[in-house]
Amino acid sequence: MRGDTAAVASERADIAIVGGGVIGAACAWFLARRGAKPLVIEGAAVAHAASGKAAGLLSPLMPPADRETAALAPLTERGAALHATLAELLDGPGTYDYAPYESCAVARDADEAAALRERAEVVGGEWIAPEALADRCAWLDRPAAGGLLLRSAQLDPAKFTQRLIESAKGMGASLRTGRAAGLLGGPDHVSGVELEGGDAVTADATVLALGPWTHRAAAWLDLPLPVRPLKGQIVHLEPAAAPPPGGFSAFDGQYAVTKPTGIVYAGTTAEDAGFDDEPTPEARARILADVALRTSRLEGARVVDQTACLRPLSADGLPLIGAAPGRRGAWVAAGHGRKGILLSLATGEAIAELMLDGRATLDLAPFDPARFGA
Numbered sequence: 001m002r003g004d005t006a007a008v009a010s011e012r013a014d015i016a017i018v019g020g021g022v023i024g025a026a027c028a029w030f031l032a033r034r035g036a037k038p039l040v041i042e043g044a045a046v047a048h049a050a051s052g053k054a055a056g057l058l059s060p061l062m063p064p065a066d067r068e069t070a071a072l073a074p075l076t077e078r079g080a081a082l083h084a085t086l087a088e089l090l091d092g093p094g095t096y097d098y099a100p101y102e103s104c105a106v107a108r109d110a111d112e113a114a115a116l117r118e119r120a121e122v123v124g125g126e127w128i129a130p131e132a133l134a135d136r137c138a139w140l141d142r143p144a145a146g147g148l149l150l151r152s153a154q155l156d157p158a159k160f161t162q163r164l165i166e167s168a169k170g171m172g173a174s175l176r177t178g179r180a181a182g183l184l185g186g187p188d189h190v191s192g193v194e195l196e197g198g199d200a201v202t203a204d205a206t207v208l209a210l211g212p213w214t215h216r217a218a219a220w221l222d223l224p225l226p227v228r229p230l231k232g233q234i235v236h237l238e239p240a241a242a243p244p245p246g247g248f249s250a251f252d253g254q255y256a257v258t259k260p261t262g263i264v265y266a267g268t269t270a271e272d273a274g275f276d277d278e279p280t281p282e283a284r285a286r287i288l289a290d291v292a293l294r295t296s297r298l299e300g301a302r303v304v305d306q307t308a309c310l311r312p313l314s315a316d317g318l319p320l321i322g323a324a325p326g327r328r329g330a331w332v333a334a335g336h337g338r339k340g341i342l343l344s345l346a347t348g349e350a351i352a353e354l355m356l357d358g359r360a361t362l363d364l365a366p367f368d369p370a371r372f373g374a
């Protein structure tokens with residue numbers, strides 16, 4: 001950490017936010033809305049990583065490997081409610097393809113059906129018996145043991161993140177391209193960001209929203225902030241015939257969803273591949289084979305694109321939201337795993353409350369960045 005006096009400050013901000021993904025953008029939006037003047041520092045381009053390539057589904061349902069926990073429920077509920085509010089405020093349907101969305105989580109057998117019914121207690125939804133499945137979810141035309149129908153919404157994550165940044169700029173926020181290389185300050189405080197190339201930004205407070213690159217912030221702060229990249233791939237398909245609306249998900253995390261453009265997103269994978277974010281033919285073949293076990297609706301579909309990106313997965317599956325322990329002036333907003341788009345607004349709101357009011361409306365104790373030790 002470079003000391004305050006050694007800093008060659010080329011810019012000054014009230015609040016510096018490192019990372020222009022959906023989490024940094026949401027923090028900027030809520031801080032600017034409350035009258036602060038945050039500066040977002042993004043190393044590549046806004047939403048160039050997972051925040052621009054995610055499926056954009058706002059359903060709280062997780063694949064079984066990442067079981068929903070009760071701890072996450074208030075944040076997901078608040079996140080979904082804020083998405084509905086902002087969609088009105090920012091013309092979500094017109095500017096970032098915000099649309100209602102219905103998805104059916106399908107059970108293959110009695111065990112999966114029992115597990116899904118149990119999960120309904122956390123995430124809600126309507127249980128659909130096997131004989132009614134094809135009527136209620138036109139995607140599902142293979143034998144199944146029932147399904148959990150959930151109503152939520154979807155959006156285009158790249159357009160959404162851009163829209164948040166543009167709207168925040170309209171309220172006094174600003175954006176700077178630059179890669180953070182360290183932090184300014186001393187052993188007990190942070191007073192800004194050191195950039196690659198020698199520039200620096202001094203700031204009263206700094207939010208670290210680096211997604212899967214949070215290990216860099218951990219090193220700068222000398223704190224355990226265990227967030228690792230988990231690669232996921234999505235195949236974009238143009239179906240031979242008009243696809244059913246909404247989508248479905250399988251018990252093992254596979255899904256298909258019709259986007260408002262008529263293109264179907266089929267996903268996904270969960271690959272421990274470090275920071276490799278290249279799409280692969282093997283993943284494409286696996287995704288297409290898996291969705292074909294649930295539906296015939298994609299037979300003859302043309303692959304128009306394939307993306308790969310990295311989820312920021314924390315060691316306990318819960319996000320890190322709050323003050324960096326022992327480092328006055330530093331805040332962490334990271335580790336949102338598979339649900340960063342859904343959780344972005346509740347996170348931004350909570351960070352703004354913590355920073356400006358000293359406390360948040362939601363109980364953030366389960367997400368305290370200090371929980372991994374000092």
Ligand SMILES: Cc1cc2nc3c(=O)[nH]c(=O)nc-3n(C[C@H](O)[C@H](O)[C@H](O)COP(=O)(O)OP(=O)(O)OC[C@H]3O[C@@H](n4cnc5c(N)ncnc54)[C@H](O)[C@@H]3O)c2cc1C
Nearest residue numbers: 019021022023043051055056057180211232339340341342
């Ligand atoms: C295949 C896939 C599908 C998904 N689908 C959904 C979904 O349907 N719904 C949902 O809610 N979530 C979904 N997610 C999860 C969601 O995409 C992520 O949780 C979310 O995008 C994380 O946002 P973030 O801002 O924390 O990280 P990122 O989007 O990774 O942004 C971090 C930013 O920090 C910048 N950065 C890093 N280091 C530096 C530095 N040193 N200096 C400056 N800038 C830096 C990066 O350039 C990047 O732009 C999906 C993820 C994947 C992989």
